[in-house]
Amino acid sequence: MAEKPTPKGxxxxxxxxxxxxxxxxxxxxxxxxxxxxxxxxxxxxxxLQKVKGIGAALAKKIHAAAKEALQASAAEVKDAQKDAxxxxxxxxxxxxxxxxxxxxxxxxxxxxKKTEKKAAAPAKAPKSAPEKMTxxxxxxxxxxxLSPRDARVLRFIETLRCPACGHDDFDRGATTLTCKACxxxxxxxxxxxxxxxxxxxxxxxxxxxxxxxxxxxFYEDIMRPRLxxxxxxxxxGEEYILAGEMLDLEADSRLLDVAVGxxxxxxxxxxxxxxxxxxxxxxxxxxxxxxxxxxxxxxxxYLRRDGLDDDVFLIRGDAARIPARRGAYNRLHCxxxxxxxxxxxxxxxxxxxxxxxxxxxxxxxxxxxxxxLRRTLKRAAEVPTQFHWFTREELHQRLRRAGFEVMEDxxxxxxxxVKALRT
Numbered sequence: 001m002a003e004k005p006t007p008k009g010x011x012x013x014x015x016x017x018x019x020x021x022x023x024x025x026x027x028x029x030x031x032x033x034x035x036x037x038x039x040x041x042x043x044x045x046x047x048l049q050k051v052k053g054i055g056a057a058l059a060k061k062i063h064a065a066a067k068e069a070l071q072a073s074a075a076e077v078k079d080a081q082k083d084a085x086x087x088x089x090x091x092x093x094x095x096x097x098x099x100x101x102x103x104x105x106x107x108x109x110x111x112x113k114k115t116e117k118k119a120a121a122p123a124k125a126p127k128s129a130p131e132k133m134t135x136x137x138x139x140x141x142x143x144x145x146l147s148p149r150d151a152r153v154l155r156f157i158e159t160l161r162c163p164a165c166g167h168d169d170f171d172r173g174a175t176t177l178t179c180k181a182c183x184x185x186x187x188x189x190x191x192x193x194x195x196x197x198x199x200x201x202x203x204x205x206x207x208x209x210x211x212x213x214x215x216x217x218f219y220e221d222i223m224r225p226r227l228x229x230x231x232x233x234x235x236x237g238e239e240y241i242l243a244g245e246m247l248d249l250e251a252d253s254r255l256l257d258v259a260v261g262x263x264x265x266x267x268x269x270x271x272x273x274x275x276x277x278x279x280x281x282x283x284x285x286x287x288x289x290x291x292x293x294x295x296x297x298x299x300x301x302y303l304r305r306d307g308l309d310d311d312v313f314l315i316r317g318d319a320a321r322i323p324a325r326r327g328a329y330n331r332l333h334c335x336x337x338x339x340x341x342x343x344x345x346x347x348x349x350x351x352x353x354x355x356x357x358x359x360x361x362x363x364x365x366x367x368x369x370x371x372x373l374r375r376t377l378k379r380a381a382e383v384p385t386q387f388h389w390f391t392r393e394e395l396h397q398r399l400r401r402a403g404f405e406v407m408e409d410x411x412x413x414x415x416x417x418v419k420a421l422r423t
Contacts, residue, residue, distance in 0.1 A: 009034035017065035018058060018358055022250050026051050036073070039066045057405050057423055058358060149310050153191075155285055156313045159254075159328035163197040163317065168325045192296060192314040195323035216294035220262040220302070224336070231366055232415035239335070239364065239417070240268040242410060246362045246419040247331050251277040253284050256329045256354060258319050258347075259337030260288030263299035263312065269333070270308050287329075289315040289322065319347040327356040335364040339388045348402035355422040361404060362419050367392055369414040392416060 006028075012035060013024035019039075028034060030051050031042055042048050043063035049056060146154070157177065161168045167181035175189045187194040215223065228236045243265060247255070249272050257266045266288040273284040290296055296314050303309045317323045319334075320343050332351050341347045351361055368389045395418060396406045404420035 006034065012036060013039055016062065016069050018062050019065075020250055022248055023051070023054070036066055036070050040070055055405055055407055055421065058421060061358065152285065152310075152313075156193075156287065159285070159287070159324050160193065160195065160315075161323050161325050163195050163321055163323040190300065191309060191312070192300060192316070193323075194316045196291060196316045197318050197321050197323075211292040211294060213294040216262065216292065216298045219295070219298070220264050224261070224264065227336075228415070231413055233412040234415065236264070239415075240265060242417055243333060243335065243362050243364065244269060244272055246408070246410075246417065247333060247360055249273055249276060249331065251283050253331045254329045255284075255286050255331040255333065256322075256324065257286070257288040258322070258332065258334040258351070259340075260290045260299060260314065261292075261295050261336070262302055263288050263314075264302075265333060265335055266299070266312055267302065267306055267308055270312050271306075274311065285329075286312045287315060288312060289317045289319070291316060291318055320350060322350045322354050324354040326353055327359075328354050330356050330359040332359065332361045334362075338363055338365045339390065344388065345398060345402065348398055348404075352403035352422055357422060359422040360419065361399075361422065362417065363395075363399075364415065364417045365390060365395065366414050367395070367411070367416050389414075390416070 009028050010021055010024045013019055013027060013033075014021045016036060016039060019027070027039070027042075027048070031047060033039060033042060039048075040063065043059055043066060046059070048054055048059040048062060054062070157170060157172060160170060160177070162170075162179040162182060162184060164184045165179060165182040167179050169180045170177040171180060172188070175187060177186045177188045177193060177195075178184070179186075225236050228234070228239065232239070234242070247253075247269070249255070249269065251273070253273060253276075255269055255273070257263070257269065260266050266286060270286045273286060277284050288296075288299060290299070293316060296316055299314060300309065303312050315323060319337070319341055332355055334351070338344060338347065355361060366389055368391055392409070392411070395416065396409075399406055399418070399420045403423055405423050407419045407421055409416055409418040
């Protein structure tokens with residue numbers, strides 16, 4: 001029976017690995033449980049899979065984590081009872097301790113009256129050399145507390161990987177990042193890191209068009225809405241909402257938006273995360289990546305306009321060789337780009353590599369749709385345009401092959417948005 005979530009119940013379930021506050025709230029609402037013991041039972045009986053966004057693989061992991069949390073809690077209680085301090089009894093005085101003061105009194109040497117008489121007059125104390133004092137060591141200087149912006153910059157740099165040698169440690173200069181292994185230097189200025197590999201993967205005609213400044217200038221206001229209107233039954237605004245819901249964003253989400261374009265989706269996600277994290281905005285991290293400089297420059301302009309330039313970092317990079325550490329992110333989004341990539345499978349493998357286990361991947365792309373003539377024309381157009389039209393089954397199969405478990409998808413016209421979990 002459904003139950004209204006309480007802060008206490010959410011807090012208890014959220015402590016279990018792989019759950020988190022959002023899933024904890026959904027579990028309580030849909031299954032009516034509030035404790036870790038109940039979570040162990042429902043995950044054991046298979047009921048956990050009734051909750052939206054929890055598949056068989058994730059349910060199995062949550063069950064194991066809940067059992068582990070329950071055992072750890074029981075062990076802590078047992079240890080606390082075992083080590084409870086007993087009240088120490090005051091030892092009774094023995095004959096030996098009673099006799100000690102008397103013995104000390106008897107041992108005190110007697111002083112002659114003459115000495116006592118002299119002692120009666122105040123005697124000058126002999127001058128003694130002043131005792132040399134050892135100076136106390138100075139306490140270590142406390143490191144200056146980083147500003148929220150500087151803390152986010154460091155967190156961003158810690159996610160990066162050198163595209164040339166694969167090393168993931170950098171020296172930061174005023175406007176550069178230098179790989180400590182191969183000493184290759186990359187530009188890093190105004191929150192934008194140029195980490196494009198020396199030789200990017202092949203680019204289609206459409207991709208090269210997107211590197212045009214004119215196209216980048218009109219992409220968000222004219223090109224993208226028109227393309228969405230032709231291909232999809234949803235508006236661009238509805239696409240934002242759908243992607244945000246599928247990503248299941250939380251206050252501590254670390255999001256990479258691949259093929260970010262002018263950061264239209266990214267700005268929407270950043271606003272959502274700011275609302276979720278409130279004053280503790282250092283928890284989340286939002287990064288957009290694209291290979292086109294004009295797109296990134298336009299994205300930076302829009303981010304400044306919306307007051308988000310301190311909250312979003314940008315990377316110039318290749319989707320087939322993402323310059324990020326393994327497991328650096330727990331959310332990944334890619335909209336309107338997978339069908340343009342030269343090596344789709346390599347890109348998907350990179351998506352899986354940079355996501356941590358059970359990280360969420362949301363991809364929006366285009367499918368062939370229904371009708372023989374329609375499919376035939378689209379296949380014929382693939383060669384000159386290098387624009388790949390997927391079938392639903394093909395997209396699911398490619399995702400599974402790359403290391404994902406497909407959770408759900410949504411089709412509108414010839415557009416598809418799919419949510420997958422990193423296994």
